[in-house]
Amino acid sequence: MKLPLSENNIDGKVDVGKMYRKALKAAKPDKTQKQVIELLGRERNVDTLRAVCELIPAKKFESYKPNALVERARWRVGRLDKACEGVFDAGRVNILEIGCGRGEMLSALMERYDARCVGLDPVESLFINNRKDAPELYDAMMIKGFAEEIPFCEANFDLVLGYNSMEHFTDPRQVVDESHRVLKPGGAMYFWFGPPFNGPYGPHLQNRLGLPYVHHLFAPEVVAEYLGVSGDPYKGKNGWSTQRFRQLFTQDPRVVCTYYREEYVWDHLWLVKALPDEFAELTPPELVIRAIEVTCVKDGLRAREQFVAKRRAMVGIDLSAGIVDTQDGRTTNAVLGNAANRFGIKLNNSNDPRKGDYTRYSLTIPTTPGEAKQLSLRVHNSYRNEKYPGRIAWTLKINSKDCHTEDISADGAANELAVAIDAGADLVELELRLDALRNCEPWSWGDASKVWIDQVKLTPVQA
Ligand SMILES: C[S@@+](CC[C@H](N)C(=O)[O-])C[C@H]1O[C@@H](n2cnc3c(N)ncnc32)[C@H](O)[C@@H]1O
Numbered sequence: 184m185k186l187p188l189s190e191n192n193i194d195g196k197v198d199v200g201k202m203y204r205k206a207l208k209a210a211k212p213d214k215t216q217k218q219v220i221e222l223l224g225r226e227r228n229v230d231t232l233r234a235v236c237e238l239i240p241a242k243k244f245e246s247y248k249p250n251a252l253v254e255r256a257r258w259r260v261g262r263l264d265k266a267c268e269g270v271f272d273a274g275r276v277n278i279l280e281i282g283c284g285r286g287e288m289l290s291a292l293m294e295r296y297d298a299r300c301v302g303l304d305p306v307e308s309l310f311i312n313n314r315k316d317a318p319e320l321y322d323a324m325m326i327k328g329f330a331e332e333i334p335f336c337e338a339n340f341d342l343v344l345g346y347n348s349m350e351h352f353t354d355p356r357q358v359v360d361e362s363h364r365v366l367k368p369g370g371a372m373y374f375w376f377g378p379p380f381n382g383p384y385g386p387h388l389q390n391r392l393g394l395p396y397v398h399h400l401f402a403p404e405v406v407a408e409y410l411g412v413s414g415d416p417y418k419g420k421n422g423w424s425t426q427r428f429r430q431l432f433t434q435d436p437r438v439v440c441t442y443y444r445e446e447y448v449w450d451h452l453w454l455v456k457a458l459p460d461e462f463a464e465l466t467p468p469e470l471v472i473r474a475i476e477v478t479c480v481k482d483g484l485r486a487r488e489q490f491v492a493k494r495r496a497m498v499g500i501d502l503s504a505g506i507v508d509t510q511d512g513r514t515t516n517a518v519l520g521n522a523a524n525r526f527g528i529k530l531n532n533s534n535d536p537r538k539g540d541y542t543r544y545s546l547t548i549p550t551t552p553g554e555a556k557q558l559s560l561r562v563h564n565s566y567r568n569e570k571y572p573g574r575i576a577w578t579l580k581i582n583s584k585d586c587h588t589e590d591i592s593a594d595g596a597a598n599e600l601a602v603a604i605d606a607g608a609d610l611v612e613l614e615l616r617l618d619a620l621r622n623c624e625p626w627s628w629g630d631a632s633k634v635w636i637d638q639v640k641l642t643p644v645q646a
Contacts, residue, residue: 198503198523199447203467210452215239219394220457227401229408232394236409239393253320256291259346263373266442266478267342270371271296276341279365281330281358282348285309289323301335303328331357338367349376349475350387351419355431359479363437366481372438377474380422381465381515383451385472387420395451396470399461425472426514430506432477434545442478447471466518500639502526505546505613510539517542525637528617533632536575536619543616548641550611556604558611560639562587566631567595574623577634580614591631604641611641 212220215238222238225231263271270276275297280288283302286309292298302325304310310325328334330345331354343362352358362372378385383395388410397406398417407416425445433440448471455462455470462470501523507514509531519527528542550556562579572592579587581602589598604611615636 199445199468199471200466200503200520202447203452203471206449206471207452207456210456212453212457216453220454223400223458227405229405232397232401232405232409235394236392239395241391241393242389252285252287253291256287257294259288259375260291260295266375266444266476267371267373268441270342275299277301277339277367278342278344279303279333279335279340281333281343281345281362282351283325284348286323286325287320288344288346289325290320293321293323300324301326303330303333305329331361333361333365335365337364339365341367341370342373343370344373345376346374347376349374349428350379350421350423353421355421355423355428359431359435359438363435363481368481371441371478371480373442373478375474375476377446377472378448379425379428379469379472379475380417380420381424381469382472383448383470385420386417388416396454396462399465400454400458424513424515425469425475426507426518427512428475428477430508430514432479434506434508435479437482438479439482440477440479442476444476445472446474446476448473464516466515469515500546500548500641502546502636502639505544507542507544509542514542519633519635525635527633527635528615529634530575530617530619530628530632533628535625536623536628536632538619538621540619541616543614544636545612545614548611548613548639550604550608550641552609553606555606555644556608557601557642557644558604558613558639559599559601559642560613560636561597561599562615562634562636563597564589564591564630564634565595566591566629566633568592568631571631573620575617575619575628575632577615577617580612580616582608582612583614603644613639 219235219238222231222235276299278292278298278300280300280302283289283304286302289300289302292300300323302310302323304325305327307327326334330348330352343366349355349358359372366372380386386398388397391410392406394400403416407413410416432443445468447468452471502525503523505526507518507528509517511531513531517529517531519529526544528544530536530540530542532540558581562577564577569592572590575591577589577591578585579600586602587598587600615634617632617634
């Protein structure tokens, strides 16, 4: 069985859930893996972890030779044309690399483009080693500082980029804000990073600890004891989920996400298959994510026009392209099913919903202006219990207008809805949300806290 290792998930019709189910079905533990599964049935203490790690040894880490790093930087720069289309067309470009580390990227960029490059990283000592080890590199300016507080004024750069650093930044949202601030209008931010935290090697410990998903299987204290460290064994990783990153890049109204690609690794699903309950909270792509590559353009008219044209060319409506968010930013429990033709959401705290808790699903649907249309869809919450009104309600909004609100205590039948879309619209913004209206009884609200959307169609109507 062959599954793609990476997919462009922004304008393609990618159903990661389907690929995941296929991979899970085919997953089969070998002899050693069966022994690991057996060990995981014991008390999960440090002795168990040691025994498991003897069976699955850590990958030998070979530190990069400076030359290899220079070559890697050239290879990375070679890929930029595709992801940052148009950025280098306008002659000399100002580039900022955040989390630049040693700085080979800056040199490779200057080698290839007419570029003025600056690197930013809090660990100044890296810069010095770099210069000693590789004197042939172009001399770029590197300064000490944090990406959450970029020490430059507004509208300074044509490109802000970062490699393998987004998962380390303490506050990625603040980094995007700052990148946006220092970008010129129409400038691009580009990040390639991973693995995000929920993936098999999300804690970046594979050179010390071979067990994939160790962070989902053992308590952090046990991992810390095994590693011989005090405190958080995952220090330096921000713990962001893939869903949260997707949302960060594709939901920011100030930027247009023009390129978005996820890389997957399918090799470790034998563990997920063997211990399904332990991974029940994590939906794909969280469990197979290896890296994310993304470009966002600071809103300029040209970028927006290009983006809308591209989205318009899409056939059908892909519900999995929607974005989910919740009151606390955690979305792993909030997505029920994530397929192209059916999407379900749930309160992420459904055992104890508190007033103000919410899960929101939003989707932008491109349309052709000049043509009146009808948006038809089905929304379904299967719970019905008239004894419990006023706890949880769901609302559907189209282009910010409320179309339908229903209390979960009401009729559990599916709602077929049709909404007229004005001929002038070039996008339809669909929003479905679940809200806890009060602190609910602390029991499992199961179906009461779920709502599904499907059969979404946008059809032209005759005037
Ligand atoms: C895994 S290294 C990647 C280095 C380099 N970009 C590469 O691809 O080889 C992550 C880098 O991010 C830097 N970093 C961590 N937190 C940062 C922050 N808040 N702001 C800027 N850089 C940060 C680290 O010092 C480190 O150099």
